[in-house]
Amino acid sequence: MIKDALSVRSRYVRAVNIGRDLNDANALDGYLMTDTVRHALARLCQGLVASSSQRAWRITGSYGSGKSAFGLFLANLFTHPVNKRSAVGRLIDEDSPELLASAKKLPRYEVIVITGTRSDASVALANVLLEHVNQRRSSPTQKQLIRRLNTFITAREKGRKAPAAVLGLLAEVRTYLASGVNAAEGLLLLVDEMGRWLEYAADPETDIDASFFQALAEECGGRVRDIPVAIVGILHQRFEDYTAGRRDKRSGLEWAKVAERFEDITFAQSFESTARLVAQAMESDANAYKRAGIGPRATALYTQAVKLGALESSLLPGGISEAGRLYPFHPMALASAVALFRRFGQNERSTFSFLLASEPFALQDFIGRRRLTADTWYRVHDLCDWMLAQGSLRTLDEDRLKRWALLQEVLRAAPVYEEAEVQCLKTVGLLNLLEPQSGITITAEFVAFAVADQVNAKHVLDAIAKLVQKSLLYVRPATQELCLWPQSSVDVASELARVRKATTPLTRLGNLIDLLPSPRPMVAHRHYLTTGTLRTAYVQLVEDLKDVPKLVSTPLNSDGEILVVPCYPDQDYKAIAKRLEKLSASAPEGRLLALRRITEDDLELADELSAWNRLERECADLRVDTYARNEVRQSVHRLTSALVHRLADLRSPTQGSRDASWWHSGAALEIADGRELNRQLSLIFDHRFAQAPKVRNELINRSVVSTAAAAARQRLLERMFSHEHVEDLGIEQTPPEKAIYLSVLKDSGLHTIRGGEWSFQSPAPGSDWHLAWAALHEMLEEKGLISAKDVLTHFAAPPFGMRESVALLLIGAFLCVQRHNVILRERGTYITQLEDSHIARLIKRPETFELHMVHAQSTTLAALEVYRDVLSAQVPGDDLTATVPELTRRLYDWYLSLPEHTLNTTHLDVTHRAALALLGKSGDPVELLTVGLPLALGVLKQAQPIDAGSKLNLQLLRSRLEALLRAGSDRLNVLRADILKVMAEEVGVRDPAAVRSHVVALADKAQDEVVDYALKAFIHRSGDGQRNEAQWVDSLASLLGGRSLETWHDDTLLRFRAELRRVYTLLTRVVALAKLTGKRSGPDHTxxxxxxxxxxxxxxxxxxxxxxxxxxxxxxxxxxxxxxxxxxxxxxxxxxxxxxxxxxxxxxxxxxx
Structure with missing residues (x-):
């Protein structure tokens, strides 16, 4: 078994305690001088010399990275002689002899080791100083110093001493240590777990703060008085990370400033350093390894890993040839284990715990059941088995936890039965969990190398292909890497941490408000129920206080408005409230001001949402990572919902807020909920729009009407002018315009029956419509001429607040009632006959229309009667009254009936032409009848209106007006006579009446088949017995003149003469040819x-x-x-x-x- 030839030194398992291990002679056995250690020692050797002014240091690194071990190494450096015989001296000399020479030049510091706890740093420092002084030889100075230290500790615990007072005692201790027989050359404060002090100081409930640590650093640095004092603090994170939270921006900046007083040494062991520690920790039987061929095989594997880029060639001091010392770790497994413990454990500490643990699938279990062969290696999938046996993943990283849960689920539910497939799944899953790893890409080649030592191992590549086919593994298109989910992998947690680090905490909501749903207008329900008009107050959030005065003074463009002003924690709420109260006094009626507090918790939530939104914008990999993209979107949605709920009263004041104050017109309002706000809005609108007529019809009484309502409104306006004298305006059944008519015109009494006839009437006093009607009449009486747009604008403003559609119906009814006194103009042109197209344009572009009230009392009635008599006699129509609108309409009816030729010819009398030109301008009717026409017709010698004092020749006006009407009406008959005269001249006939018979007689001798169109038409129309003389002339005028007779110009007669001459000459030639040949036309005689x-x-x-x-x-x-x-x-x-x-x-x- 491998266990028989391999063991692991237990020295690397136990965590270092500097105070406990300082007197342990074997504490530094096996200590490895890594690059980080050499760099840190070199910097300290420079900083701790007597002449240096920078003697405050901080060593920062993650858990288990070797900081405390280095602190122990540093303490031994000063507590033992620095030579080759000491443990420290041997270590330095073997690794870096030049550092040993630098270390020998350092003062002999007395080391005071302090282990930090979550307590008062000043008291802890006084206690260790007291303990250190107590160990010195008894003397009066010692006793006095001990007494002073005890007094400080007691007073400090009772809160009667400032923390900085201990620094004076530190100076006294330094002076004490510099004196005496065994005087020290320096004092070194070595503080392990210094972050605990910072955690306590960051608590706002304590009276020790960043200034104490700043003073401590300054005391240790600066000019040396007796002996140098230095401090080396060991921390797990930065100073500002120990403060009370991200929102405490000022505190964080202050702690960051203090941290700069401590020179920073970052302690982070590299992968190579960890690999060397592993190699040094494992003791192997060289002979057994040699017999099994471990060395050559390990060299080949690690060389292949270097070629793939997974490892560096300088992994071990002796190069890759020493890779056998790392057996049985496969290079991919070693790299993954180091990354695993760095991310989820305590770096080297966790690594060596894994080496010695008797846990399932750990190293000891593996070497206890595997034979010692060159093909037996602890691989990535073995490491995955150990992780699965642990059960849970110790991390707060939500993204890693989700990957870990997915890996467990895939392995539990996957329909996989082949060993190679299982090994590939575990390998890819663990590498996905740890990615990104420097030099390692999760491609099929890397997986094959991790499972079978060959990048082209066929059985592994086939297994991967099957897993892909089963949708258990997925290939990332961009990189061809493998993963357990169908998208690329984004480390959301690390990306979010990066964004948070780069994002300054918010002090204002700013543009983040734009991410929230748009505010909905506030409806005054009670006002709507009583008046029928739906009125709203728009909500606007004002982020910058500088914008408030301008917004408050701006005229209202809506029924009402609510300006919500947020007050942030760094602003004076009372001062802003006083200012808003003053501004509201000058604000237009209907504009409410609300001041709402924004708390630190609100900004915390806004910070979080801002960070997630920025991550969603900036992380390009999210585009191809569905899993991560959904996670980010869910977080954004969750935080947005939370922020909307928290800040709902900023955009929807109906929910009310106890943190808000309200004002309107300089008066404070008590608004605690939406019901009270609705009541206040209704009261404000009741007063602001007190003269608005009550219209209970939602089709028409709204700011923006629907398409169907707009069409109904236009049809109703058309019928108001065309069917005024018909009951219900002739609207049958129940179309939308019928409902509008009943609620607006009929129920209000504007359209009613009187004297047996239906007509529009002025509203009675006391009616809802009376005030608006009187206002319109007063506007026209005062100004005489006013734009329809100005009328609509006037009625839309307080105190009426009428919707445009309702105001248009009021204008229509007013025009019907005042038809004898009010006329309508479009673009300065008088409208003689109101048509449907005019109404459509009036609705669409009211600014192009004007209402003109004519004051008949200012004109001479006798002159108007002359116009009435002449127009009645010469222009057919209904009975006329002697009013300007009626006379003007009849006059324009005649003018519009005139053909174009009459309007453009120069053959009329000069006065007639001037009168027609004046009518073409469609100017002011009063001026037209009283000044323009009399002046154009020569009745007046100069432009002056006809009034009671005017001396006007009425008989001359009558005769000139009659002549104008006759000349205009008879102009076409005169032109026909001129045409016949020209024809007689061209054909050589003395009597114009004989022209047609002459042409017919001549044409009868022409050949039947004439090709020329004009000649053929000339012959045909002349011989057409269905046409009378006038029709024949009009027909030839159109044929030979090129245009209809009504549109002839004066020079068209010349063209007619020329064309007639050509056609008639051609006719005579055809007749002469027929006479010469004596033959009629036919196919054989052409x-x-x-x-x-x-x-x-x-x-x-x-x-x-x-x-x-x-x-x-x-x-x-x-x-x-x-x-x-x-x-x-x-x-x-x-x-x-x-x-x-x-x-x-x-x-x-x-x-x-």
Whole structure:
């Protein structure tokens, strides 16, 4: 058995106690001078020289890393002679002779060993000084010093002495030790477990704090008076980590500052150092190892591990050739064991406990049941068996605990029966638990090497493939590493620790508030039940106090608003409350201020949530790690829920808070719960919107209406103008607009029956709508002209607070009632006939519409009666009244009926053109009737309104207005007459009335099949007996003028003349050709006329058959083309020949006819 050839020295198991082991001659047996020890000793040799001013040190390292052993080594250095015969001297000389020379130059410090406890450091220091002085020779100075130390201890325990007073006693002890026959050269305070002192000092209930340790470091450093005093403290973590918590930022910073007074030596043993300790701890039978071939096999294995990158070649002092000393540890198992005990145990202490423990699957159990052969190695899966036998994992790392639980579950439930598969699962599972490990990747090659010593071991690779196929192992796509879960592995705990370390504790909630759900508006329920209007107060959290004055003075854009101001622990709550009370006095009505305390516990939770959110943002590996990503998301969700619950009253004040104070309009409010807040909001809204009409219809009475309600609103507005005199506005059945009509217009009395006729009426005094109606009337009376948007804005503000849809219905009813006095304009243009499109645009863009009230009393009634008489006589329509809106509508009805030609022609009288241009601008109706038209028609000589003092020639106004209306209405008839006159001139007829009959008679002699479209249409339309004279003229005007007669311009007549001349000339030629040939058209008698004009302007022509095939052989045609091609200008020859063969045209068209 391996046990027969291997044993482990028990010296490495027991933990070191410096005070106990200082006088043990064998305490340093087997002590190994590692790189960390050499580095620490070299620094201390430099710092402890008499001339050094830095004699305060701290050695920091994790549990079991060898700190106390080094402290024992250091104490022995000064309590025993430094030479090659002493244990310390031999160790230093064998490893680093140069350090021995440096150590010999150090003063001979007297070492006072102190083991820290959770108690007052000043009292503990006084006690050890008292004990040390008591061991000295009795003398008056000694007795006095002992008495002073006892007095301090007693007074300190009763709280009557400051901790720093012990430093004065330390100075006296130093002076005492420097005197006498056996004077010391220095005093070294060696404090093991110094962190216990710091834990006690960090407690806020104690009166010892960081300043004591700062003074202690300064006492040990600085100028040397008698003998140097040094202190070396041994700790497990940093100074600030012993303080009362992460939230205590100031305390943490203070402790970190004090820690800088102590020179730091980090004590962390490397893997190589641990491997050397293991090799030194194991005693083997060299002969037995040699017979079994252990040395060569171990060298080969560890060499392979070095090639794979799992180990360094400098693992052992003698190189890889000494790897046999590490038998039976497989290199992968050794690396995993060291990582395991460093992460979950106490480093070397746990390592050597494992070496000697009689536990199942530990080293002693393994060597007791395995034979000594070169192929027997303690492997990773054996280490996993030992871990499984332990049962639980001793760690607070939640991520490692989850990995460990997953490994146990997979091994317990996996359908695996082959030994190789089980070994692979255990190997991958343990490596997953320990990752990341430097130099080790969990690939199939590494697993094969760990299980079977060969990276290409076929049976192992086949087992891995089967496990992957069974979905018991997964391959990470990015690295091809194996794992027990289908994603990459992220050490969430370590990543979170890194984030926490890099994150400064929050003093404000800041942007973290944005991660919380958006606040919901607060509804004033009682106000809604009594008025029918759903009013809300929006909640806004104000993080910065500097923003409060600006936000408080900003006008309200909603019914109400609640500004919640947080007060943090470092702020003065009373001062802020006083300031907010003063600001609320100048705030608009409806804006409430709330001051809410933020506690340290709130910020603790915010810190934690901030750290998890940052981890989720920054950790790139989470994208491919579903397991870790879900864990992070669950933590974020859990912390967010907790923070929302804790800070709910910041975003939802309905829950109330005993830590909040409230103000409105300078008065403090007692609001302890949501019910009281709702009552206060209702009272505020009742007062703020006291003149709002009651509208109990949720379809229309809301800030934002639904699509269906918006459509119903538009249809209702359309019917208000088109069906005013019909009961229920003619709405049948029960569409949405019927419900709006009943609740808003009918129940309010705005639309009612009076004198047997349905119509809109002004609301009666005392009605809910009376104040709003009167306000609208007053606005128009005062301003005369006002934008519809301004009206809506006015009604939306206090004291009305009307929703836009309700205000639009009020405007519609007002326009119906005041139709004789109020007109509607769009973009400055008077709307003569309100159409559905206008209503749609009014709803969508009310800022483009204006309401204009016309004051009839300012105009002369006689002038308005002239307009009424003339318009009634010349423009058909209903009976007119002598009011500006009615007269303007009738005048614009006439204007809009005029064709485009009439509006654009220059052939009208200049006054008529000026009047039409004025109407085209659709300006102010009052100004139009009283100034614009009289001035344009020449009735007035200068622009001045017609009023009671004006002297106006009413007869002249009547005649000029009648002439304008006649000229505009008759303009197309005049144009038709001009067209007939032009036609008579072009066809040579004296009487315009005879033009059509002349054209018809001429066209009858033309060939039936005419190809030219214009000529063909001209002939057809002229001969169409269904068209009367006007229709015939309009038809030819459109054909030859290129546009309909209504859209003609003045120059269109010239185009008409030119086109008529071309068409008529073509007609005469066709008629002449028919007369010349004497043949009617037909397939066998088609001829073509070729016209030639000589220099004298005489036109001649040649007629030939249209189809000349067979009259001339093709060869002759080719010869003729060739002959013509010899001339410089062949066309000249053809033209001369055509002139010789042509004949003169027949006589004039009249002769031809």
């Amino acid at each position: 001829v073509v006329a070729v016209h030639v004009v000589d220099q004298k302007g005489q036109e001649r022509f040649v007629t030939v058959p249209a189809d000349a095939n067979g009259l001339m052989p093709a060869e002759q045609m080719d010869d003729l083309r060739a002959a013509l091609g010899q001339f410089p200008v062949p066309a000249y020859v053809l033209a001369r020949l055509l002139l010789e063969y042509s004949v003169q045209l027949p006589g004039t068209p009249e002769e031809a006819a």
